[in-house]
Amino acid sequence: MSNPTAAMLVIGDEILSGRTxxxxxxxxxxxxxxxxxxxxxxxxxxxxxxxxxxxxQSMAGTYDHxxxxxxxxxxxxxxxxxxxxxxxxCEIDVRADARALLEAHYARTGAELNAARLRMARIPxxxxxxxxxxxxxxxxxxxxxxxxxxxxxxxxxxxxxVLPTLTGGAPLxxxxxxxxxxxxxxxxxxxxxxxxxxxxxxxxxxFQLASGQYGAxxxxxxxxxxxxxxxxxxxxxxxxx
Amino acid sequence: MSNPTAAMLVIGDEILSGRTxxxxxxxxxxxxxxxxxxxxxxxxxxxxxxxxxxxxQSMAGTYDHxxxxxxxxxxxxxxxxxxxxxxxxCEIDVRADARALLEAHYARTGAELNAARLRMARIPxxxxxxxxxxxxxxxxxxxxxxxxxxxxxxxxxxxxxVLPTLTGGAPLxxxxxxxxxxxxxxxxxxxxxxxxxxxxxxxxxxFQLASGQYGAxxxxxxxxxxxxxxxxxxxxxxxxx
Numbered sequence: 001m002s003n004p005t006a007a008m009l010v011i012g013d014e015i016l017s018g019r020t021x022x023x024x025x026x027x028x029x030x031x032x033x034x035x036x037x038x039x040x041x042x043x044x045x046x047x048x049x050x051x052x053x054x055x056x057q058s059m060a061g062t063y064d065h066x067x068x069x070x071x072x073x074x075x076x077x078x079x080x081x082x083x084x085x086x087x088x089x090c091e092i093d094v095r096a097d098a099r100a101l102l103e104a105h106y107a108r109t110g111a112e113l114n115a116a117r118l119r120m121a122r123i124p125x126x127x128x129x130x131x132x133x134x135x136x137x138x139x140x141x142x143x144x145x146x147x148x149x150x151x152x153x154x155x156x157x158x159x160x161x162v163l164p165t166l167t168g169g170a171p172l173x174x175x176x177x178x179x180x181x182x183x184x185x186x187x188x189x190x191x192x193x194x195x196x197x198x199x200x201x202x203x204x205x206x207f208q209l210a211s212g213q214y215g216a217x218x219x220x221x222x223x224x225x226x227x228x229x230x231x232x233x234x235x236x237x238x239x240x241x
Numbered sequence: 242m243s244n245p246t247a248a249m250l251v252i253g254d255e256i257l258s259g260r261t262x263x264x265x266x267x268x269x270x271x272x273x274x275x276x277x278x279x280x281x282x283x284x285x286x287x288x289x290x291x292x293x294x295x296x297x298q299s300m301a302g303t304y305d306h307x308x309x310x311x312x313x314x315x316x317x318x319x320x321x322x323x324x325x326x327x328x329x330x331c332e333i334d335v336r337a338d339a340r341a342l343l344e345a346h347y348a349r350t351g352a353e354l355n356a357a358r359l360r361m362a363r364i365p366x367x368x369x370x371x372x373x374x375x376x377x378x379x380x381x382x383x384x385x386x387x388x389x390x391x392x393x394x395x396x397x398x399x400x401x402x403v404l405p406t407l408t409g410g411a412p413l414x415x416x417x418x419x420x421x422x423x424x425x426x427x428x429x430x431x432x433x434x435x436x437x438x439x440x441x442x443x444x445x446x447x448f449q450l451a452s453g454q455y456g457a458x459x460x461x462x463x464x465x466x467x468x469x470x471x472x473x474x475x476x477x478x479x480x481x482x
Contacts, residue, residue: 018270029259076432116428187357
């Protein structure tokens, strides 16, 4: 049985303008690999209604799970929740359960629960809240789409809240061999080995040292640890110095 | 007149598996902002023929330029050049001009120009080569798609080769104000200011300090420096301590 598939949608002008370097994608990719959910695609789109709706619909229809990051805060450029509701043809408004979380939080901190902050309680009708232990304002899951914040500490906490509720697959086993030769010398034998192990994925990731020396990290991945080990033994024998 | 639009397609299992943190997207986003080409979307897909072909066709039909990163080396998982040729319905084979570059290079270094290395001379019929001053094996442009290597030093050199050949627009002017208050306090006045300046984009990027203090960086972007300055003056006046 193959693993569940996933996609990630990052919403944010700040990534596309080169201002901010995304951190959430790298984090989520690692967490999904641990639980055996295969991340097949990532898209990054602008804070633009149509771009978000089209991407959510396309990805939700293609993959088992879609994880979004960004655009659920209190400011005018936070439009993700409304766009996801639109993508599902679902009503959205300030919801009592989310509002109660915010009221309790701001009663504690003394800040005012003004109109802007109340925007963070806008949750689609049929959605389930995702717990936010960092800053309270919740994310939500609707259908197979999980909507989370863009601030890395909050995103990570929400991923930790939502992943245990999902059914994973076989965690991906991965082994790496560093070979200090150019990829052009490695490619022939590696290609033959990859053909002999169709159940495994073998990737070659080249590097160049400051000395000018070329090399590559060869990564063998698969769900079957014994098979990965067997292929790695053969690879090592092929390229032992 | 609005700026040319662009999208980026990153090809690579190593990013989606969480093994490698992408660096090329952040670099390209910054370079495009400098020359006034607006990056609207990024997609990351697996080393999978159909996924690459579908993404290239969709993005090439939507944006003025598409930049790809990864999958043009000598190993079996390097399938980008063939996929791009397929997307354009174009023949691809080892091409004399690219082969000559590799022959001269390997004659100098003494390495063998074997079958694997020759794969790097596979270039679609109608493509124009992109110069690679780092490791010689070229990228190429076909139609509005620019195909470049995934190794960051090579990717960066290829971007430097191709960008001067493209017509840019007005570089994006960007100013940032850090406000040490929660976004919930900022959102109301900021939203009103954003409505008063429809030609500008205003983004709010929240942070939390280790002390627990919340704040946000407010970024105002636009092509008109005087307009950006005027809006920034008003924003500063709104939130002066």
